[in-house]
Amino acid sequence: MPEFQEKAPLLQKEAIAPGIFRLTMHAPEIAGAAHPGQFVMVQVDTSMDPLLRRPFSVHQVTSGGNIQILFKVVGQGTARLARLTPGDQLDCIGPLGRGFFLDRRDRLCLIGGGMGIAPLYFLAKRLLQTGESPGDDYVFLGGRSREEISLFAAEFFDLGYTVKVSTDDGSMGHHGFVTDLLGPVLPDMERVYTCGPFPMMRIAAQKCGQAAVFCQVSLETHMACGLGACLGCTLTGADGRYIHVCRQGPVFDAEEVAWTT
Amino acid sequence: MPEFQEKAPLLQKEAIAPGIFRLTMHAPEIAGAAHPGQFVMVQVDTSMDPLLRRPFSVHQVTSGGNIQILFKVVGQGTARLARLTPGDQLDCIGPLGRGFFLDRRDRLCLIGGGMGIAPLYFLAKRLLQTGESPGDDYVFLGGRSREEISLFAAEFFDLGYTVKVSTDDGSMGHHGFVTDLLGPVLPDMERVYTCGPFPMMRIAAQKCGQAAVFCQVSLETHMACGLGACLGCTLTGADGRYIHVCRQGPVFDAEEVAWTT
């Protein structure tokens, strides 16, 4: 699969909610090759501290060869990204990894928790290209508060999906876990895609397992290279062997993962 | 002597010539205590690379508690400073070191080479406060080209000094060394202040020595702390003993320095 390194000019920076940003970069080669669920390794600065690139899911590919990433400020790398201004350049490598399995159209449910929403929007858009209406497909979004989640709910809604929301503080939608929303609809689903905190994905995976619904998850782990070279990004697979998130994933079938860890 | 650490908001950034910038910061405590020839230690970034603060002469103290620094981009620290925008904060420690000796008014000559101009402007302004006209006092400025030097020539001229310029490329004033300008006027001088490249100051010091004119120089050396603690900033003194530039200087009487090194 093609991979590129591009010095991508930052076109737009959107402050979505406190500490949450969306960046639009011009990266035509990466944009042309990206598949939902793949990620980019972004160099946050020319300084050697922080040293390593940061992985971010491709949040969206827009016309004219642009890509978007959506992120939350959690440490020094994301803090630096948040300080960039349009015109700055971002050195990006991608698209990397194995994305979501998209061979055919089923009754779908996309479950995103926190920044796990990021790859799902790209997925949701690509699914539209199958030509079928997404009206019977669900998007469940979990976040801290209305402030954090409402824009995304509207955006998925605008694509035509049936959108439900949960928040930690009850300020919008269901007050509780986003996976609580899954129970009622699960019997009708053929496929679930999920990305978010590990415990959330574990619950989704378990529910899908019990209901025998095909489920794909997008995992996170610390990555030094994103290229399959450092062997640093391992997690434990269902068979007890190590899986390498950057090359074998980040998207895995739920049954490939050891959910105990 | 009082020293302060201030998080100084950047008020203004002027691009003087390619690679040369002037920053104005609001640092009322430092501004209130600074003396010409003293310097500030500036933290260029919150990153640990580059790690150390960078020393810059106080270029000017302006009303309202502001200080200015004038610098040329030569490495990663200055490159980062040049990327700041108004509103950013600069963590500054100062005023540090021993400045120019200013007890009384003589017939003066200020000689600045390159960024050595920086402390001389503050000196030139303070000298005006003695109340005497600077019309008989000289300011000699050396730079690479007209582009680099003309603004400063105008600014010293506006203060009332007799200004002469030399450039490396001959695009303005004398084509050659700024110290060449000293010969004709030296017999009339009582005091020479100089800051610039070491070889330039050496020539000035030698000429003054021969003419028995009191000469003060502002030295540069690598500094880790600027506070007299690391003992890293030594140069060799005239008596062969080490001098500590950050505390005993940066301004020295020319005869205190070993000009051979």
Next chain:
Amino acid sequence: MDNINGMDIDLRVRLGELRLRNPVMTASGTFGYAREFSQLVNLHRLGAIVVKGISLKPRPGNPPPRVVETACGMLNAIGLENVGVQGFLERKMEFLRGVNSRVIVNILGDSAAEYGALAGKLTGIEGIDALEVNISCPNVKKGGVAFGTDPAMATEVTRTVKGQTDLPVIVKLSPNVTDITVMARAVEDAGADAVSLINTLIGMAIDVGSRRPKLANVIGGLSGPAIKPVALRMVWQVARAVSIPVIGIGGIATAEDALEFLLAGATAIEVGTANFYQPRAAESIIDGLRAYLAAQGEDSVRAIIGALQIDEA
């Protein structure tokens, strides 16, 4: 004792007989004789101040350049410039006596006898609370091999110093060894009251334009955040190998850094290079320790010393 959110937080620690009000000290050679920082730092808050290494005679130090910045660190080859023990007692102690903090004198010599003589001269002086013995210096008698890389030589220095003083003796270990626990055990057996580590790693930098070393001395000591992982590993190893208190040093700039060392088993820490770029580092570490303990529901810093949890494999 301080009160945060209605909770008493006790930051006191003991290094043998030496009692500190908090575990945050400033490292030798990075804090001058404290006066250099008096305008910027509240010296009275510090757990202890370790002064620049003192020798019997004043030393001029190495020719310049003496310092060079490296990636997240710096190299220094100061060459142990100092005012000598007499100059120190005459010109520096008076100020230090006025500081309401512990004063630890770092000593260095070219022979065990020199170390002993220094210890003698610094004992019984009002205001000196402990000695820190820098054994990273070359032993001139043994052809310049550092005392800190040979257990027998380190033992001899420690014994000699202990014989000349009743002050608590901290031996400061060099990281430039294959197994630092061997050195730590040697000085423990020789009577050291505590060990501090690490001193600098030996490094080098070259100016490719001139093809010359960036330091006149060619090699120098690497310090700063770059070395923190190595320092932390060594502190962890030593804390498990000896029963005397361990003082952690190396790249500590924030409360989080300090906590890593305390969790690894250090009873106290020294802030070094960080003083240069953030003079208030030690003070903000003290504040940060307190905030951490409060958040973790601990009422004493002693509860977290060595509290690192390691899963059994």
Next chain:
Amino acid sequence: MDNINGMDIDLRVRLGELRLRNPVMTASGTFGYAREFSQLVNLHRLGAIVVKGISLKPRPGNPPPRVVETACGMLNAIGLENVGVQGFLERKMEFLRGVNSRVIVNILGDSAAEYGALAGKLTGIEGIDALEVNISCPNVKKGGVAFGTDPAMATEVTRTVKGQTDLPVIVKLSPNVTDITVMARAVEDAGADAVSLINTLIGMAIDVGSRRPKLANVIGGLSGPAIKPVALRMVWQVARAVSIPVIGIGGIATAEDALEFLLAGATAIEVGTANFYQPRAAESIIDGLRAYLAAQGEDSVRAIIGALQIDEA
């Protein structure tokens, strides 16, 4: 030979019998089996590719987390995960044979016999140009002390490997020793054709929130720009102590970094951690070396190897 500004610049170097078109190699464990970088890097330009360390049997490696970022560096505890020598020959060599660069296989074992067996299996294979012997591994027979910290054990491994192969043998030295020149001389005497250094420094990091080590393995290897000053010092020391070629490794990311090592006496260099954050680092170093040599009026990279100038004191 290339022509820049009308000048021929010769970048070729020799490591004993091994001839490289330029001195820029990629370090073991940081470049996979090269294929991982084939989309981003022009592999045919590299002086040599050193593949991930290979053992007799495949190894699963350590549990996660395995990597953690540090100030200007990173810690890794991969635990020598690899496909094993058979897997390597069956699944990785075909691609490597298609690359127009030298291929050096890094080997590791738990006993001298394992190293020897590996050397035997890798000899006479088309496309393998040399072996790099990683002696930083623990010797299971000697209670886990690393081969790389004991001159006698390093000698034994080197002799055994030399006895099993006619390929050039590079022995890769560990920096976690008191005097690396002792190790370098030992392996030189044992027949090594070259030495490469440094492997990682041992370090550690702690998560203060959970009070646990950040690496599941507790300790790991520190690499990246943070360690460059230590690596450069050791390369300089070793280059003066042995007469076989020295390969410099440690924090090299730019042409300037590479030049420091060449000036200090390295005949070639390996780019490690930099491959992770700047996959084209090796290529840009090749370009930068050429530009430097042209600017300095040198027509061969060999003119600057060991050309460091030191003023007499």
